[in-house]
Amino acid sequence: MNQLQRLFQYQGCNVRVVMLNGEPWFVLKDVCEILELGQVAGVKRRLSEDVISNHPLQTAGGLQQMTVINEDGLYDVVLESRKPEAKAFRKWITSEVLPTIRKTGSYFIEQSPMVQEYLSWDEEQRAIAYFKEKREHRIAKEQLAIAAPKAEMFDVIASSKNSQPIGSVAKSFNWGRNKMFKFLRNQKVLMKSNEPYQAYIERGYFVVRQVPVAVGDGTINRTQTLVTAKGIDFIGRLLKNNGLLA
Known part of the structure; x- marks a missing residue:
């Protein structure tokens, strides 16, 4: 450690x-x-x-x-x-x-031989290694994107089991749906579109999924934001910190 x-x-x-x-x-x-x-x-x-x-x-x-x-x-x-x-x-x-x-x-682990070697490099060598790592990370990200649709659908299904729409979360705090949306926008948690900023998705507070909706003879996908159990706790703390929850 x-x-x-x-x-x-x-x-x-x-x-x-x-x-x-x-x-x-x-x-x-x-x-x-x-x-x-x-x-x-x-x-x-x-x-x-x-x-x-x-x-x-x-x-x-x-x-x-x-x-x-x-x-x-x-x-x-x-x-x-x-x-x-x-x-x-x-x-x-x-x-x-x-x-x-x-x-x-x-x-990295402090005792690692790789780290000891890295720390002995000059600034130019470190810079080259840093940008090489960033490039490899970008390539790996692009490769993962190829398999993203199936993986994303699996993640949505798995993470949505215990997640709730924002309207349901608002009701659990005795708030109206629109009032909760406005509060979360003011707190810079949601964007103007009522979708969460990426940072809060990455922290596991929200799940965003595409839901097919019938329109005429076809269907269109609409975005739905769900709040995870961790996100409900986060919203509760926000309300309390702002003096809106006892």
């Missing part, structure tokens, strides 16, 4: 990152201080169990157990902040911190 600790600076504030199983986890205390969210315990209670963990970190006061959050958890915390700085902080994470971690090889 990789437990390499990294330290980043955001406008004079520390942002500590620890690598667990090859993935970056952020110290919740640091994020809360930057976004001015108050007590860590209160923020922690509002997060899903799958995005938080406890990890021992070396501090000025010695080894301490710290609450850390993964990338999904980080985005959930950013959504809680009403501070204009939240958007700039998220951009800094996605445009500087994560690319830096990937570029320096920290997504």
